[in-house]
Amino acid sequence: MENDEVILLDFWPSMFGMRVRVALAEKEIKYEYKEEDLFTGKSPLLPKMNPVHKKIPVLVHNGKPVCESLVVVEYIDEIWKDKAPLLSSDPYERAQARFWAAYTDKLYDFGTRIWTATKEEFAGGKKDLLDPLKLLEEAALGDKPYFGGESFGFVDVALIGFYTWFYTYETIGNFSIEAECPKLVAWGKRCMQRDRVSKSLADPHKICEVLLEFRKNRGLE
Structure with a gap:
């Protein structure tokens, strides 16, 4: 997992994006942040990575997109399960x-x-x-x-x-x-x-x- 490519498409005031940022921080995951300014216009990458909703946040893990903030947080918890578990084992x-x-x-x-x-x-x-x-x-x-x-x-x-x-x-x-x-x-x-x-x-x-x-x-x- 050390050499994984992790990219986050996000918009700075988004409470949904902040969920993903916090989860990544809790897991101590290094990632590239790409701002999608929803006020001035989205980049062509966003609809490509999230063709259904065309919304942030999107986590791109080794080229594969994961969409919807709670789904992304749970994905992060499952992939990097050895650090700071967010969900109980029960x-x-x-x-x-x-x-x-x-x-x-x-x-x-x-x-x-x-x-x-x-x-x-x-x-x-x-x-x-x-x-x-x-x-x-x-x-x-x-x-x-x-x-x-x-x-x-x-x-x-x-x-x-x-x-x-x-x-x-x-x-x-x-x-x-x-x-x-x-x-x-x-x-x-x-x-x-x-x-x-x-x-x-x-x-x-x-x-x-x-x-x-x-x-x-x-x-x-």
Whole structure:
């Protein structure tokens, strides 16, 4: 595996791309990063590597593409299984992790409703986002340090990219996620103390700056 060619097609603010970056960092895998700027246009390589959805992230391993972020993270965990396992060896625990990781995908649409909304639409958008976050906090995280227990794992990887967008949601929607979901925000801060995680994620303030400019250009402010 030492001489494997690993390329990641990604877009820096993507919470889905951040999943893959964190997984690669946790496994200490060296890779070539290729930015696909979704604002200015995709490269010809992206639709070639992902002809079905034409979306990032795409992991290209020895010339073979793997698409869809959770599929990619699980692939990484299987291929480089000797380092920092992300999924439990227990079938039930693996099934639970896959369930909650897939559930986190719902946050994308709810979060998008906030940063693309007019001020009159914020109230509904905030509730739509906070309800699944509260469910994740109560039903999946509880009092554990990480979603899988004592170790950083699959669900943590799935959700941590969204955590970097919390600042944007709060700034644009004028509300506090920490006030509503204190355990979840404490979890995010705990994850950020891991160098492999924090160095793999986009700057929350930079994300917010870009989205505020987007809103200004669309006349949403």
